Amino acid sequence: MRHGTFEFAVLLVIRQLGEDGYAVTIREALERQTAEPVARGALYTTLARLEDKGLVRSRMGEPLPVRGGKARRFYALTAAGESALQSARARSVLEWRGLDGPLGERP
Amino acid sequence: VSAGPPALAQWLLERVLPPGAFRAALLGDLEEEFVTRKRGRNAWYWRQVLGLLPRILWARWRAREHPSSVLRSDVPKFNESIADMIETDTRYAFRLFARRRTFAAVALITIALGIGSATAIFSVVDGVLLRGLPYPSPEELVSAHRTFPHWRTDPALQRNWDRIGLSYPDYLDWRAQQRMFRDVAAWNWTSRTSVDAQGAEIMDVLLATSSLLPTLGVAPQVGRNFLPEEEGFGKPHVALIGDRLWRERFGGTSKALGKTLTLDEQIFTIVGVLPADFRITGLRITPDVWVPAGSGSLDTSRVNLNYTTIARLRSGVTLTQAEQETNRIFQFDRPAGESGGRLVNWQSDVTRGVRRPFLLLLYASALLLLITCVNVAALLLGEGAARDGELAARSALGAGRRRILRQLLTEQLVLSALGAMLGLGLAFWATRTLIGLAPPFTPRIEEVGVNLRSFAFALSAATITAIVFGMAPALTLARTDAGTLMRMGSNRLSRRRGSLRRAAIAVQLGLAVVLLVGAALLVRSLNRLSGVSPGFSPEQLLYVQPQLDWDRFPEAAQYRAYYDRAVASLRALPGVSAASAISSAPFTDGGSGTTIKLERGGIEQEVNAQWRVVYPDFQSTLSIPLSSGRSVTEADGATSQRIVLVNDAMAEQYWPGRSALGQRLQIDQQWHTVVGVTGNVKHFGLDQSAVPTFYLPAAQTRRRGLVIVLRTEGSADAVAGAARARLREIDPAVAVRSVELAAQLVNRTLADERFRTIITTFFALVAALLTAAGLYGITADSVTQRLREMAIRIALGASPKRVLRLTVQGTVVLGLSGALLGALVALAATRVLRPFLFGITPLDPTTYVLVFAGTVVATIGAAWLPARRAARAEPAQLLKSE
Numbered sequence: 001m002r003h004g005t006f007e008f009a010v011l012l013v014i015r016q017l018g019e020d021g022y023a024v025t026i027r028e029a030l031e032r033q034t035a036e037p038v039a040r041g042a043l044y045t046t047l048a049r050l051e052d053k054g055l056v057r058s059r060m061g062e063p064l065p066v067r068g069g070k071a072r073r074f075y076a077l078t079a080a081g082e083s084a085l086q087s088a089r090a091r092s093v094l095e096w097r098g099l100d101g102p103l104g105e106r107p
Numbered sequence: 108v109s110a111g112p113p114a115l116a117q118w119l120l121e122r123v124l125p126p127g128a129f130r131a132a133l134l135g136d137l138e139e140e141f142v143t144r145k146r147g148r149n150a151w152y153w154r155q156v157l158g159l160l161p162r163i164l165w166a167r168w169r170a171r172e173h174p175s176s177v178l179r180s181d182v183p184k185f186n187e188s189i190a191d192m193i194e195t196d197t198r199y200a201f202r203l204f205a206r207r208r209t210f211a212a213v214a215l216i217t218i219a220l221g222i223g224s225a226t227a228i229f230s231v232v233d234g235v236l237l238r239g240l241p242y243p244s245p246e247e248l249v250s251a252h253r254t255f256p257h258w259r260t261d262p263a264l265q266r267n268w269d270r271i272g273l274s275y276p277d278y279l280d281w282r283a284q285q286r287m288f289r290d291v292a293a294w295n296w297t298s299r300t301s302v303d304a305q306g307a308e309i310m311d312v313l314l315a316t317s318s319l320l321p322t323l324g325v326a327p328q329v330g331r332n333f334l335p336e337e338e339g340f341g342k343p344h345v346a347l348i349g350d351r352l353w354r355e356r357f358g359g360t361s362k363a364l365g366k367t368l369t370l371d372e373q374i375f376t377i378v379g380v381l382p383a384d385f386r387i388t389g390l391r392i393t394p395d396v397w398v399p400a401g402s403g404s405l406d407t408s409r410v411n412l413n414y415t416t417i418a419r420l421r422s423g424v425t426l427t428q429a430e431q432e433t434n435r436i437f438q439f440d441r442p443a444g445e446s447g448g449r450l451v452n453w454q455s456d457v458t459r460g461v462r463r464p465f466l467l468l469l470y471a472s473a474l475l476l477l478i479t480c481v482n483v484a485a486l487l488l489g490e491g492a493a494r495d496g497e498l499a500a501r502s503a504l505g506a507g508r509r510r511i512l513r514q515l516l517t518e519q520l521v522l523s524a525l526g527a528m529l530g531l532g533l534a535f536w537a538t539r540t541l542i543g544l545a546p547p548f549t550p551r552i553e554e555v556g557v558n559l560r561s562f563a564f565a566l567s568a569a570t571i572t573a574i575v576f577g578m579a580p581a582l583t584l585a586r587t588d589a590g591t592l593m594r595m596g597s598n599r600l601s602r603r604r605g606s607l608r609r610a611a612i613a614v615q616l617g618l619a620v621v622l623l624v625g626a627a628l629l630v631r632s633l634n635r636l637s638g639v640s641p642g643f644s645p646e647q648l649l650y651v652q653p654q655l656d657w658d659r660f661p662e663a664a665q666y667r668a669y670y671d672r673a674v675a676s677l678r679a680l681p682g683v684s685a686a687s688a689i690s691s692a693p694f695t696d697g698g699s700g701t702t703i704k705l706e707r708g709g710i711e712q713e714v715n716a717q718w719r720v721v722y723p724d725f726q727s728t729l730s731i732p733l734s735s736g737r738s739v740t741e742a743d744g745a746t747s748q749r750i751v752l753v754n755d756a757m758a759e760q761y762w763p764g765r766s767a768l769g770q771r772l773q774i775d776q777q778w779h780t781v782v783g784v785t786g787n788v789k790h791f792g793l794d795q796s797a798v799p800t801f802y803l804p805a806a807q808t809r810r811r812g813l814v815i816v817l818r819t820e821g822s823a824d825a826v827a828g829a830a831r832a833r834l835r836e837i838d839p840a841v842a843v844r845s846v847e848l849a850a851q852l853v854n855r856t857l858a859d860e861r862f863r864t865i866i867t868t869f870f871a872l873v874a875a876l877l878t879a880a881g882l883y884g885i886t887a888d889s890v891t892q893r894l895r896e897m898a899i900r901i902a903l904g905a906s907p908k909r910v911l912r913l914t915v916q917g918t919v920v921l922g923l924s925g926a927l928l929g930a931l932v933a934l935a936a937t938r939v940l941r942p943f944l945f946g947i948t949p950l951d952p953t954t955y956v957l958v959f960a961g962t963v964v965a966t967i968g969a970a971w972l973p974a975r976r977a978a979r980a981e982p983a984q985l986l987k988s989e
Contacts, residue, residue, distance in 0.1 A: 023136045040155055041162025048177040060128055070135030
């Protein structure tokens with residue numbers, strides 16, 4: 001899976017999950033949709049990278065005993081994330097059109 | 108049943124993730140999934156962690172440039188937190204020192220003294236003993252000595268049996284035959300007179316082989332080195348000159364090459380200039396002029412063993428292998444077994460005389476450093492009482508034990524760092540003082556300085572001492588949590604600490620006693636040594652040495668005629684009461700030995716002895732007592748009967764229980780009759796025993812190298828100037844090599860002893876002062892703590908005297924136990940002093956009693972001063988203030 005595509009998939013899943021997406025649910029949803037196992041490390045580093053890029057934001061939930069007293073980190077798209085998702089979608093459409101797209105343009 | 112995920116895996120993960128929310132979320136996610144699993148969940152968890160580790164490490168590494176990455180956002184925070192903490196701790200430490208100025212000042216001075224003195228001594232020891240010689244691959248350089256094993260048994264010669272030089276022909280043989288060295292080289296120094304418009308000047312001249320500079324790995328800064336074919340007698344006269352002469356006389360330009368110099372009426376052409384600051388390590392002089400070896404008038408003979416030799420080992424050749432070869436070659440023309448060779452690493456050879464004394468000083472400074480460290484530890488423990496409340500408050504507010512420990516150690520490090528900085532400043536000054544105090548001719552002293560190595564030494568000493576000696580007080584202080592404080596009450600706690608502090612002071616006192624005993628032994632030894640009579644009277648005795656060139660005075664008669672005139676003329680100077688001349692005047696040089704025959708019980712026997720050539724009245728001028736017979740007189744001329752005087756040591760050795768008078772010695776194939784016996788005169792040092800010596804009238808020998816001796820009345824300095832002027836009048840072309848006070852020469856032989864004694868004594872006094880201050884402090888604190896108790900005692904009718912005794916008692920018991928401990932340690936430790944002591948053993952009871960008594964008096968003094976306050980306590984006032 002190409003890097004950009006994985007980021008795109010993660011953004012998409014976060015958007016689908018609304019305000020309730022955290023790493024565990026995001027990973028479940030990803031695996032369901034792509035029908036491929038998702039490497040835990042890839043997900044966490046991608047989440048971190050997306051956050052670094054300002055495409056997603058995170059908030060901490062309440063500490064839960066079942067998690068050893070640790071809180072969940074919920075992810076949501078930022079405005080930049082939303083527009084990135086849209087332009088990625090547009091690019092992906094161009095790719096689907098194959099030769100119709102302007103030459104030399106790359107995602 | 109393990110409820111949680113594997114702790115080790117979790118711990119691992121925590122290490123690679125930045126602390127913070129991201130890490131917490133990740134760990135939480137894993138645990139959440141972990142608890143939903145049933146079988147093999149530990150293995151699952153491990154798999155997850157091991158899968159995560161490389162990716163996270165990789166991602167964190169990639170994010171290292173990203174200032175606000177989630178994977179890094181906590182990283183700067185993490186680093187910042189440590190930096191913050193250090194800054195906070197440091198600022199806190201400074202605030203503390205500002206608040207407790209006396210404590211901080213005393214601690215700083217103490218640390219600075221310890222580190223400063225240790226660094227200064229280290230700098231000297233490093234420059235002289237440890238650092239490699241200033242040549243390329245100095246470890247390959249060895250010095251070669253000739254050995255005469257049969258000299259070992261002879262009291263007159265044994266001093267030098269394994270340190271004999273080579274003659275120039277010997278050197279040539281060695282160079283031709285040796286295979287173990289890359290090159291061998293030799294030198295010999297002499298002095299020549301250079302006459303120019305200003306008058307006669309004596310110049311130190313080095314006769315050097317052309318291999319010397321290449322062996323050392325040095326090249327001339329201008330011009331060229333000697334060529335091998337320029338060595339030897341009767342070759343073209345070429346010279347290398349030193350940097351100073353080049354700049355002063357030849358303008359410091361390459362035009363100097365080809366110019367000439369006149370030495371002893373011979374003209375030398377300058378072919379090169381030696382590098383600036385170049386000197387041959389261990390050579391006491393820095394000759395201005397080098398001429399090729401073999402050109403000296405004595406260099407064709409195998410008898411003059413004047414050349415000092417060094418060699419550079421071939422790589423892969425061991426010292427032992429090379430020594431075997433050298434030992435074989437160094438037999439030269441002697442019968443088998445009479446002459447051998449010995450190799451020593453050049454650096455050790457040059458510094459052999461100072462190794463032990465300098466190491467002794469290093470031990471002494473280490474001891475002082477230890478004392479200052481213990482002193483600071485005791486100070487910190489004493490501070491403890493004042494800080495209990497503060498630390499308890501901090502721990503009550505949530506500071507952990509480790510946090511407090513770190514705070515305390517930071518204070519230590521700050522204190523030590525400041526102390527080290529001060530100490531380094533002190534070391535700069537102290538090193539310069541040490542160089543000034545160092546005995547004359549201390550090898551390599553010119554290479555000593557405070558440098559990066561000293562700096563590193565000071566820094567590591569400071570850090571190590573801060574951690575080692577700050578740990579104990581910090582640990583006892585960090586133990587103070589709010590609960591303990593409440594349960595125990597500050598009094599009990601500080602009492603526990605008080606006993607630790609008392610132990611520290613007792614140890615410090617013990618160490619100080621070791622230093623004091625050592626210093627006292629050295630002082631007493633020096634005292635005894637300087638009390639030893641040299642066998643003549645060096646006070647107000649002047650040695651005047653004119654330099655007579657062989658070329659201008661080739662005949663012995665000419666030489667003697669000059670001296671006859673000079674001695675008579677100087678005797679007539681105002682302020683001179685007696686004048687004479689002697690070869691190898693006492694304490695001037697290495698003396699001169701020879702082999703003679705004597706008759707003993709009708710059998711002729713070969714013996715070795717020291718010999719001197721003397722003018723009439725030598726014995727009254729030098730104030731050497733005459734044991735029997737007569738002295739040399741004017742009547743003992745060239746044509747009269749050959750006579751000789753012997754000293755007591757010679758008379759006792761060869762004619763014990765009999766009169767030496769009338770005995771006969773065969774000297775230089777001529778029989779001489781003993782007409783007088785003189786007292787023994789020391790020559791090399793006050794600690795040396797007398798060597799058999801005989802005296803010949805100058806008129807009956809051809810020997811040169813006489814020194815004029817003048818007994819003065821009043822100021823010797825005034826006479827010195829007049830003597831120089833008078834000699835110039837007699838013959839302006841004769842330069843005066845030196846005018847010296849005999850007393851100064853004798854005194855100079857004590858320079859080594861004085862140097863180590865002064866420094867050790869200084870260390871001991873500093874140690875004593877610090878310890879006394881420590882004792883004072885501990886009594887003062889205990890008085891403060893027990894003032895209330897004392898007030899009550901006084902109120903209940905105890906006499907102030909009794910209260911005083913009570914307070915002093917504790918400190919005195921402490922002092923006594925420390926002093927006893929120290930004395931016991933000193934009994935063992937002062938054994939290292941044995942080689943440095945003269946006329947006193949390291950176990951000298953008087954010294955121990957003196958030091959012990961002094962310690963007791965000082966202890967009582969240090970305890971009594973603050974204790975007076977307790978005795979003067981006003982009960983009413985004190986109890987009211989509580």
